[in-house]
Amino acid sequence: MKRMMSLGMLTGGGTGNHPAAWMHPDTNAGASTDIAFLRGLVELAERGKFDLFFVADTPAARTENLHAWSRFPMFMNVLEPVTLLTALASATSRIGLGGTVSTSFSEPYNVARQFASLDHVTAGRAAWNVVTSANDYAARNFGQAMLPPHALRYERAGEFVDLVRKLWDTWDDDAFIRDRDRGLYFDPARMHVTHHEGKYFKLDGALNVARSPQGHPVIIQAGASETGLDLAARTAEVVFASASNPDDAKRNYDDLKGRLAKYGRAPDDLKILAGLPIVLGRTQAEAEDKAQALQDMIHPDVGRFRLGTDLEADLSDLPLDEPIPLHRLPKSANQHKAFFDGIMKIIREENPTLRQLYLRYERGRKTIKGTPSQIADVMEAWFTSQACDGFMMQFQVLPGGLDDFVAGVVPELQRRGLFRLDYAGSTLRDHLGLRRPENTNTRSSG
Ligand SMILES: Cc1cc2nc3c(=O)[nH]c(=O)nc-3n(C[C@H](O)[C@H](O)[C@H](O)COP(=O)(O)O)c2cc1C
Incomplete structure (x- = not known):
């Protein structure tokens, strides 16, 4: 069968x-x-x-x-x-x-x-x-x-x-x-x-x-x-x-x-x-737009908190439109190693602002849009x-x-x-x- x-x-x-x-x-x-x-x-x-x-x-x-x-x-x-x-x-x-x-x-x-x-x-x-x-x-x-x-x-x-x-x-x-x-x-x-x-x-x-x-x-x-x-x-x-x-x-x-x-x-x-x-x-572009519209609805407090949880750092006082200062982050993860390493890779390679980072962050998952x-x-x-x-x-x-x-x-x-x-x-x-x-x-x- x-x-x-x-x-x-x-x-x-x-x-x-x-x-x-x-x-x-x-x-x-x-x-x-x-x-x-x-x-x-x-x-x-x-x-x-x-x-x-x-x-x-x-x-x-x-x-x-x-x-x-x-x-x-x-x-x-x-x-x-x-x-x-x-x-x-x-x-x-x-x-x-x-x-x-x-x-x-x-x-x-x-x-x-x-x-x-x-x-x-x-x-x-x-x-x-x-x-x-x-x-x-x-x-x-x-x-x-x-x-x-x-x-x-x-x-x-x-x-x-x-x-x-x-x-x-x-x-x-x-x-x-x-x-x-x-x-x-x-x-x-x-x-x-x-x-x-x-x-x-x-x-x-x-x-x-x-x-x-x-x-x-x-x-x-x-x-x-x-x-x-x-x-x-x-x-x-x-x-x-x-x-x-x-x-x-x-x-x-x-x-x-x-x-x-x-x-x-x-x-x-x-x-x-x-x-x-x-x-x-109906098109890939429409799916991408829908997904982005949802990401854009994430409140900064939530974005900061979710990111901070996986980075094992308090990000609550940091400005949204600047990169996260590296000295604020631990050297390695204690809880979710894979999530932590994934974010650190983006930070090292692209140095995004805090807001840019939480807007694209999906906790190890990649939403398929199409x-x-x-x-x-x-x-x-x-x-x-x-x-x-x-x-x-x-x-x-x-x-x-x-x-x-x-x-x-x-x-x-x-x-x-x-x-x-x-x-x-x-x-x-x-x-x-x-x-x-x-x-x-x-x-x-x-
Ligand atoms: C699809 C899915 C559903 C899950 N549902 C729950 C849940 O309802 N409650 C819960 O406490 N954990 C839930 N988990 C988390 C897992 O039970 C587990 O704690 C996690 O994958 C970590 O695994 P570990 O405890 O073996 O390290 C879920 C995980 C996945 C992938």
């Missing part, structure tokens, strides 16, 4: 993934909590035959640098993902519904129960994005002054995911026999109690909901570090990759797929979706060279970006035989070509 690409989309708070999207006249500034609007958005993605509609999250509002966050309100006013996805389930029947829940600030039992329930409610369309979280704002909401170190967060995440999967296997698929003649609602022999005592969790019990339609909801991850990649190789079924060029993407793809054998997994057990920020136009056929060309090239199995589309402005994509790019991909004409199955696993996991308890006992 011909290999087909998978398509997911990031909701970007309902207004889009550009920091100034909420101010754009074609967006709904109140989208992030407007359930009628968000239903319309997911319906549109389903008309485009997308595999996955995805809601990112962090369990915290930012409480510092509000001069910038008040103009770039990412995660400042959002619905809790599982609640939102449950509401979106009733507006759709085929598209997969995925959301983030952090392993650093919840318990395995909660997450197992929530996503098993979501998988029942959606008839097999649920996906959990496993993240360890990367900001101290979240930590402070859960009794910690700051995040635990990266390695410990991932160690906890590993134990967390294993335990969630064990709980999802509490019941055999046919455990609830509901035999009225014998008066037997379930068969006790087909129930498997979990006894777990690990470094981070202690649990002695069983999930109080039947094994879900997909067996296990789909597990997503986006970790980029060694430990993140290793956890993905062991447990993830979808990975969001974020390379900004096809060569890096291909190298990362081969590297991650190559790690699977160590865990007894086949390359096809994990699908890698490349993040792809795009702006569409016509539908140009965008389809890029997607085809990445996909056929096996740099990815599909894409996480990032539309700068919603709903317009998605609308244009469904009207222009999806038919083009379909014409080229790269994307489905219609859903073949009904579950997210069907769309992604992922097998339904066996129940490990049944397998070991029988």
Whole structure:
């Protein structure tokens, strides 16, 4: 069978993934909590035959640098993902519904129960994005002054995911026999109690909901570090990759797929979706203009703050129309090395003013601007060279970006035989070509 690409989309708070999207006249500034609007958005993605509609999250509002966050309100006013996805389930029947829940600030039992329930409610369309979280704002909401170190967060995440999967296997698929003649609602022999005592969790019990339609909801991850990649190789079924060029993407793809054998997994057990920020136009020039118009809407406080975050320097007092004095910058990065090095390269080679720099800075990503056929060309090239199995589309402005994509790019991909004409199955696993996991308890006992 011909290999087909998978398509997911990031909701970007309902207004889009550009920091100034909420101010754009074609967006709904109140989208992030407007359930009628968000239903319309997911319906549109389903008309485009997308595999996955995805809601990112962090369990915290930012409480510092509000001069910038008040103009770039990412995660400042959002619905809790599982609640939102449950509401979106009733507006759709085929598209997969995925959301983030952090392993650093919840318990395995909660997450197992929530996503098993979501998988029942959606008839097999649920996906959990496993993240360890990367900001101290979240930590402070859960009794910690700051995040635990990266390695410990991932160690906890590993134990967390294993335990969630064990709980999802509490019941055999046919455990609830509901035999009225014998008066037997379930068969006790087909129930498997979990006894777990690990470094981070202690649990002695069983999930109080039947094994879900997909067996296990789909597990997503986006970790980029060694430990993140290793956890993905062991447990993830979808990975969001974020390379900004096809060569890096291909190298990362081969590297991650190559790690699977160590865990007894086949390359096809994990699908890698490349993040792809795009702006569409009827001509390339129109797309470029649209993208630039958005960049121009970034408030200087936001531009300074975003740049300063990645340069690990306070730029708040610097004049906008002069280059950043080099003595104000650290010699090397402590947080995002790739972002830091990327900006320093531009500074060294072109010496732009602070304003020029933030107006062109895209945080390691390169937004692809072009016509539908140009965008389809890029997607085809990445996909056929096996740099990815599909894409996480990032539309700068919603709903317009998605609308244009469904009207222009999806038919083009379909014409080229790269994307489905219609859903073949009904579950997210069907769309992604992922097998339904066996129940490990049944397998070991029988
Ligand atoms: C498409 C995509 C979506 C992501 N969604 C979230 C999210 O919702 N919440 C979150 O805390 N991190 C999110 N991340 C960040 C990753 O989970 C991860 O923290 C980051 O890639 C750094 O990896 P590392 O922790 O292995 O260094 C996302 C990353 C990507 C590429």
